[in-house]
Amino acid sequence: MTGCLVLAAINFHAILFYVFAILACGFAIGVVVADNVVRMALYLVLSLGATAGLFFLAGAEFIGAMQLMIYVGGTLVLLVFGVMLTAQAPFVSIKTSAGDRVLAGVVAASLLALLLQAAFSVEAWRRPGLGEVGQPASTPIGTALVGVRVDEPPAGAPQGVRSGYLLPFEIVSVHLLVVLVGAAYLARAKRRRTPRAIEVAASVNPTAEMRRQARGSASALAAGGSR
Amino acid sequence: MADFLINSVGLPPWLAWTAVAGVAAFLILNVIAGGALVFIWAERKIAARIQDRLGPTRTGGRFGWLQSLADGIKLLAKEDLMPEGADGLLFRIAPYVSFCASFCAFIALPFAFDFVGQRLNVGVFFVVAVLGLEVFGVILAGYASASKWSLFGAMREAAQVVSYEVPLGMCVVVPVMLAGTMDLVTIAEKQAGWFTNWYLFHDPFTFVVFWVYVTCAVASVNRAPFDLAEAESELVAGFHTEYSGLRWSFFFMAEYGSMFLVSALAAVLFLGGWNGPVPVATLLGLSEGTSDTAHYFVRLIGCGNLLLKATLGVLVMMWIRWTLPRLRIDQVMTTCLKYCTPIAAVMFAGAMLWQLFLPGGLLPGLSRPAGEVREGWLPGPGGAAVRPTQRTDEASVAEVRP
Numbered sequence: 001m002t003g004c005l006v007l008a009a010i011n012f013h014a015i016l017f018y019v020f021a022i023l024a025c026g027f028a029i030g031v032v033v034a035d036n037v038v039r040m041a042l043y044l045v046l047s048l049g050a051t052a053g054l055f056f057l058a059g060a061e062f063i064g065a066m067q068l069m070i071y072v073g074g075t076l077v078l079l080v081f082g083v084m085l086t087a088q089a090p091f092v093s094i095k096t097s098a099g100d101r102v103l104a105g106v107v108a109a110s111l112l113a114l115l116l117q118a119a120f121s122v123e124a125w126r127r128p129g130l131g132e133v134g135q136p137a138s139t140p141i142g143t144a145l146v147g148v149r150v151d152e153p154p155a156g157a158p159q160g161v162r163s164g165y166l167l168p169f170e171i172v173s174v175h176l177l178v179v180l181v182g183a184a185y186l187a188r189a190k191r192r193r194t195p196r197a198i199e200v201a202a203s204v205n206p207t208a209e210m211r212r213q214a215r216g217s218a219s220a221l222a223a224g225g226s227r
Numbered sequence: 228m229a230d231f232l233i234n235s236v237g238l239p240p241w242l243a244w245t246a247v248a249g250v251a252a253f254l255i256l257n258v259i260a261g262g263a264l265v266f267i268w269a270e271r272k273i274a275a276r277i278q279d280r281l282g283p284t285r286t287g288g289r290f291g292w293l294q295s296l297a298d299g300i301k302l303l304a305k306e307d308l309m310p311e312g313a314d315g316l317l318f319r320i321a322p323y324v325s326f327c328a329s330f331c332a333f334i335a336l337p338f339a340f341d342f343v344g345q346r347l348n349v350g351v352f353f354v355v356a357v358l359g360l361e362v363f364g365v366i367l368a369g370y371a372s373a374s375k376w377s378l379f380g381a382m383r384e385a386a387q388v389v390s391y392e393v394p395l396g397m398c399v400v401v402p403v404m405l406a407g408t409m410d411l412v413t414i415a416e417k418q419a420g421w422f423t424n425w426y427l428f429h430d431p432f433t434f435v436v437f438w439v440y441v442t443c444a445v446a447s448v449n450r451a452p453f454d455l456a457e458a459e460s461e462l463v464a465g466f467h468t469e470y471s472g473l474r475w476s477f478f479f480m481a482e483y484g485s486m487f488l489v490s491a492l493a494a495v496l497f498l499g500g501w502n503g504p505v506p507v508a509t510l511l512g513l514s515e516g517t518s519d520t521a522h523y524f525v526r527l528i529g530c531g532n533l534l535l536k537a538t539l540g541v542l543v544m545m546w547i548r549w550t551l552p553r554l555r556i557d558q559v560m561t562t563c564l565k566y567c568t569p570i571a572a573v574m575f576a577g578a579m580l581w582q583l584f585l586p587g588g589l590l591p592g593l594s595r596p597a598g599e600v601r602e603g604w605l606p607g608p609g610g611a612a613v614r615p616t617q618r619t620d621e622a623s624v625a626e627v628r629p
Contacts, residue, residue, distance in 0.1 A: 064353075
């Protein structure tokens with residue numbers, strides 16, 4: 001009876017795992033195959049949502065909620081501010097060239113090979129069914145990333161100083177922020193300053209410079225109107 | 228309940244768990260759908276009374292109480308239209324995305340101590356995260372409709388919801404900080420007793436932060452005076468201009484579901500959850516564990532309490548909607564960034580300092596039961612209070628030691 005119970009429980013869990021895994025992988029392929037940006041975003045959200053489902057299934061509720069908050073919500077903001085504000089026309093379809101496809105395929109295949117190799121090199125995963133793993137929850141490099149070195153202090157450092165990788169980590173974050181700002185600048189709609197805008201600005205804050213510009217543009221407008 | 232089905236009825240476990248999950252999902256679905264029916268009728272009546280009209284009077288005899296059902300049948304019979312230039316897949320899927328987000332957030336919402344779909348130890352976080360996803364359906368709808376009205380409405384909604392998540396999150400953090408946990412069940416449990424134990428009356432800062440929460444909640448579920456996404460006077464109907472029939476009603480159900488959800492969340496976080504203003508059950512001696520009947524009776528009273536509080540919250544939202552004029556989009560943003568966010572931040576700091584320097588409240592004997600241990604102390608396995616920070620320190624040391 002107990003054996004039957006355990007078997008049923010395992011199957012139940014495994015079925016849900018496969019459902020979420022297939023959903024995540026299928027929608028990930030959908031992201032690659034789709035040619036409309038918003039559809040891609042939808043598939044990406046669904047794929048990331050299925051990944052969050054995997055986390056919830058594993059009992060990691062905090063990571064699952066984080067996944068929903070950061071990745072799914074982040075895709076949302078990406079969709080709105082990255083895609084819609086830069087789109088030139090509705091329902092633009094993106095055709096990838098064959099060269100790009102080959103290049104992307106090579107990169108993806110090499111990354112997959114690396115990840116698979118790393119995944120199958122984990123001792124506990126080779127034999128399924130061994131649930132209890134004596135792995136530490138946080139590895140030394142993980143703690144070092146948040147500034148706590150539990151291994152040897154760096155060579156040549158004064159006694160008692162154990163600087164982690166927190167500073168490089170933060171520098172990378174700031175670098176990412178700079179990249180984001182730069183991307184927003186590049187993608188920004190290039191608006192010409194219209195005479196109307198100058199007039200409004202002049203009426204709000206009538207400095208001499210503005211007034212001169214407004215007068216010039218007004219005469220230009222009048223000239224344009226008379227032409 | 229699953230254990231009962233397995234042990235007493237003799238169902239196989241997978242069937243029992245599926246049945247329990249089905250029952251929970253069915254009940255939550257009925258809270259949303261049945262709630263929407265009642266609230267639509269209530270909204271019509273309240274709007275009519277505020278505007279000095281009668282509202283529906285004939286359908287179903289007195290008070291027009293069958294009006295929502297008649298509306299539902301009308302919606303079922305309507306033709307399902309789709310604009311010619313629309314993106315078919317996205318147009319069809321958008322209402323379901325909205326509704327699913329609203330529905331999923333209910334999973335972690337406790338209705339009484341045991342009446343919770345899935346008790347999560349990060350319940351608050353989960354609810355806020357999932358609630359933010361509802362806007363995705365709105366954006367999809369606005370984009371896929373291939374209509375300018377829809378796109379404008381969706382963009383406004385996106386800007387508004389993304390902005391209001393910031394002060395909303397700050398308001399939600401205050402009760403989490405007072406309770407020392409993100410578990411909604413525990414947060415509500417800590418406010419048991421008289422109504423003075425509610426976090427609303429905990430200190431002046433929480434009292435103010437509650438009203439900031441109300442403002443942000445009304446804005447985040449996109450109700451007037453913040454309903455820029457479907458401003459009827461400017462955008463026809465905003466993001467659902469092109470929708471008709473049942474798909475349109477899914478958006479409506481998602482909206483009413485979210486209204487109910489944020490009200491229930493306010494009740495759990497600030498208004499004592501399922502604990503009534505007066506601890507009737509304790510006064511009557513029906514405390515936990517006396518008998519199974521008493522146990523369920525107390526739970527049912529608690530469930531009624533929470534539903535009543537959430538319904539009152541929804542009614543207040545309707546009252547606000549039909550009383551206040553709509554804000555402009557720049558006023559909406561000003562309210563969020565210049566008022567709600569700074570006030571929430573200051574109140575957060577204030578509540579923190581209050582916890583540090585006046586942890587017992589101004590009148591400790593009156594407002595707090597003696598000997599209660601709060602803020603960050605959790606009952607350990609042996610009933611002794613174990614400080615979580617110490618425990619994690621020891622645990623992390625034990626973990627990194629190979």
